[in-house]
Amino acid sequence: MNNNFYYKAVEPDESLADFVENIGMFHNPSDQAMEVVLMPDGRIDLFFMKTESEPFEITLIGLENVPEQQIIPANALAFKISFKPLGAEYLLQTSIADILNSAKVLPNDFWEFTADDVKDFEAFHSKIAKKLKELLPAKIDERKRKLFKLVYESNGEIKIQQLSEEIFWSSREINRYFNKQFGLSLNAFCKILRFKASLEHIAKGRLFPELNFTDQTHFIKEIKKFSGVVPSELLKNKDDRFILLSVLKQQ
Structure with missing residues (x-):
């Protein structure tokens, strides 16, 4: 992979396996933006992202059924949760039909996460895993x-x-x-x-x-x-x- 790009993903524990594919991060430490192609993968991604030039932002990306050109900004750092479809329904508790091949920006304090949480991946992983387990439904169809x-x-x-x-x-x-x-x-x-x-x-x-x-x-x-x-x-x-x-x- 591009030497200027770092990617990591950790599988969730068994209690979350029906709802979450992985918890991960990526980092583009370069002063140059990266042009990439995002391909459909059957996941719904919740991104917590910040760059040197842009404010902290939380974004929910829906399912895709077409490839899409995207720009990863210079000096971008993002932590993310990749949900399976049941995760969107039962943990996010929302329909994602309106963001097929699209995305929506969520409030900056969504799930009480802030820019301070996008610093250390291990701390983020611990906090988000705890939050996701709190959201696990008592019953599922x-x-x-x-x-x-x-x-x-x-x-x-x-x-x-x-x-x-x-x-x-x-x-x-x-x-x-x-x-x-x-x-x-x-x-x-x-x-x-x-x-x-x-x-x-x-x-x-x-x-x-x-x-x-x-x-x-x-x-x-x-x-x-x-x-x-x-x-x-x-x-x-x-x-x-x-x-x-x-x-x-x-x-």
Whole structure:
């Protein structure tokens, strides 16, 4: 990865696993801004960020289904929580349908976090983990928990009809839930997870479909849809523009 960019992510403990993918940070210590491409990854990110030139800001970023060019400012430091969809519903307690491929700025004292909390990652991690555990729901719709378990375990390759039969929830109601809560269909979300799983193969130089794509042409088309480039160009990852791929290469 770009020597001027530092990224770290820590998986949550088991009590948060249904709701949170990781708690992490990134730092661009350079005096130069970085141009990057953010690719869909099925996560909802809550950023606590500050730079030398901009005030402290807390931003919630919704799900994405298209690649997006972004600028990471010079001297930017950000701590973040990457939520799974159930985390948005049960911990953030909000629909994110209105911020598909978008974001919204939250109050600067959201969850009683301030600029002083964006200094030491270990202290932030401890504080945010405690806060998230306080927000854990007493009850959760078990159909939803099982739905996401099956979707994640299959890398999005499970058919909606099979899901419907296994969790006793009609496909129409499932899609109504997804569109109202997350701003896209279950099928669209599953394609994002399949793309993300394919990135792990591309990061290792395997530029052919290993998941349930119709053929090589379909594979290339889907990768380009979510990344903006064909698999061979993605693998080159010139200037580490594709941060998610750079992280996967390190694993």
